[in-house]
Amino acid sequence: MLNIILCGAPGSGKGTQSDLIAKKYGLQHLSTGDVLRAEIKSGSELGKEIDALISKGNLVPDHKMNHLIEHYLDTLPADCKGIIFDGFPRTVVQAEALELLLERRNMKAVMIDMFVEEDEVIKRLLERGRTSGRADDNFETIKQRLKIYQDVTKPVCQYYLKKHNYFAINGNNTMEDTFAQIDTILQLIQK
């Protein structure tokens, strides 16, 4: 199995790259942001709690996210060739939980970390905000999301780096350029 954790700041292009990887390599794409937004849309009580957190740019608690991932892993199709984790793990607690969940299933995952300048991600998110309808694509919330990314999610990259399970790429340029770098890494690690 080819399991990839795609890491990068909000607006770095994780969703776009995940779609491209999923298509070329036939992998399952798990976007935790999309799963949470679907829960909000359902109008459930849980969705309301999640909405209050997301619209302020805050994270959903670890235990809820870990539970969601466990359920996802338990309901994978039998012919699954691998998973792209887009938006998870976002905290070291989540990374530790994922490691255990994967270990128990004889699986492992490698991190690809997309570096994009802060000015560039702000520009992309504000642009997306004009049409996305997302409550968190406004300047104030973007600032909070970037702060959380630096303070809470960046240590997750260190976690994978220390485990020699880590690749970094430059995501500042076109999506084709970014994908070419990811593709090179995937070709290499598949050998």
Ligand code: ATP
């Ligand atoms: P983009 O997808 O454009 O790169 P993003 O990473 O901020 O931006 P999503 O991944 O869609 O956006 O996540 C949106 C929000 O959902 C996050 O700001 C957070 O509140 C919540 N969320 C998503 N994944 C997690 C997670 N693993 N742990 C806690 N909260 C999460």
Ligand code: MG
């Ligand atoms: Mg996304």
